[in-house]
Amino acid sequence: MKEKELHGKLSLSRRRFLKVCASAAAALGLGSEAVPKIAEAVTSPKRPPVIWLHFMECTGCSESLLRADSPDLATLILDLVSLDYHETLMAAAGHQAEKSLMDSVEANAGKFVLVVEGAVCTGDGGVYCKVAGKTNLETLEEIAPKAGAIIAVGTCATFGGIQAAAPNPTGAVGVRDVIKNKPVVNIAGCPPSPNNFLSTVLYYLTYGRLPALDELGRPKFAYGRKIHDHCERRPHFDEGRFVESFGDEGHKAGYCLYKVGCKGPATFANCPVQRFCDVNWPVGAGHGCIGCTEPGFWDRMSPFYEHLPDVRIPAGDGIYVEAEKIGKWAVAGAAAALAGHAALGVGKKVLDSRKCSSDSGKED
């Protein structure tokens, strides 16, 4: 790695550059011996390009990447790793852009890193989302088999996101639901922490393989533990000190947000550790976790300020009630039924005994 070459491409001193590599290594849980390897891989002239596809999404994940906590880390990817195609960031447009996409795919077949942002539309043949006259489904099915590695960024690309929420009119699904014969790394989150994405890319560039993944395809270094297990409010949780409503004394005192709907106990992510922009994260700022890294989170994690999802009553279309209410009504109903049953029994016993005494009077 020549320093001059580095300086030409990147506004980073070598010292800062190594610092960035070290922070990436730390995020991945790797030791300091990995730092020179990462540095070498990133600056190697043979490093593969990154191709970034936008499907049904809000570009929030790209935005989050552009605001990555250490701008250096993002610069690393954006400047140094060649980002051959990114609809939001590239200069090219129209046919020129599409041509450069296909050129890069062909030239780097089997090597490039394919990043997908946004859900894949599968409803009605995928007609609801087209780029350059091609449906997302076609584009993905064409490019994915040629990729060296596939990374799905954000909740939409991983689990379908908001457009996959019931009733999912466009048939939105995650990349994994379409590309079944290739491993897909899921960087879940709405948006995900950019560091998790960048670290995954660096890992792949360095070792030529994907990091260890959990069952849902999320890298274990970032999604191995629940939010709740590393949350700074956890001691308040154990102590039984809860915020009752936003803005109350408990809230001001920094108590646990469990009772105002925090989904930390059901959500896997490293937000408490790898904070957004190294500054803060939702729970740190006083809002409960909404569980955005979990599958189907728009359906399952809402209402965001309740502990558990509501239940849809089959009879009343669109009527949602809390499970709690159903349970209480069922128990109250049963109690009433039992009381009725007991009253009936007592009444019958009284009647029977009257009948008995009169009967026995006759018999004797």
Add this chain to the structure above:
Amino acid sequence: MGANASGYYVRVPVWSVALRLYHWTFALSCITLILTGLYINYPPISTWAEFMPSFSMATMRTWHFAAAFFFMSALAVRFYLYLFGNRYEKIQDCTPVSVRNIKSLFHAIMFYLYMLKEHEARPGHNVLAGTFYCFVVFISLLMIVSGLYLMYPETGWIQSMGNAIFGSQQMARFIHYAMTWFFIFFTMIHVYLCIWNDIFGSEGIISGIFSGRKMLPADAVAKDGTIETE
């Protein structure tokens, strides 16, 4: 009453020590699990008093987990008894799998609806109760699976199993909680019907779950001929 013209009752050993132990372990752990579970789901009191440590949520969770292990052990015993217990504890004795048992099922329903006066002289569970208990055992399994998944979400096979059954932690949490109400519901009905049976039947079933013996009409026992008495 009619079927017991002689008016004598005999004491019949029905429930083994293992079954009685199972019953009480299950019952006490259920009560602990329901109470601590309701607290964990929605802690009604916030201990804002910071001058005194309470550690309430952590304590409730500890009790909940401890009770859960008793619950699981109890259930394991019940499964063993379903297969290898005495003739009244076996699964085929208390589920509607034979003509005699189907008759018993309807008999119990009619009896509970005050449509029959006669209590069925039967050493084991009546089939209505037995079938319902099977259902409870099944729901208990669901509780165990969802509970383990919530408690050990990072453990390999538990994670795979939970993901396959529930899809996400939140779903497991929801089912785990919703089923709590089933156990409250069941406990209520069970306790009520036991008291009711103790009043309207002659078996003395409440003392039976302590002593393991039931009082059965001598005539019915003599007619059956296979029931061992004391």
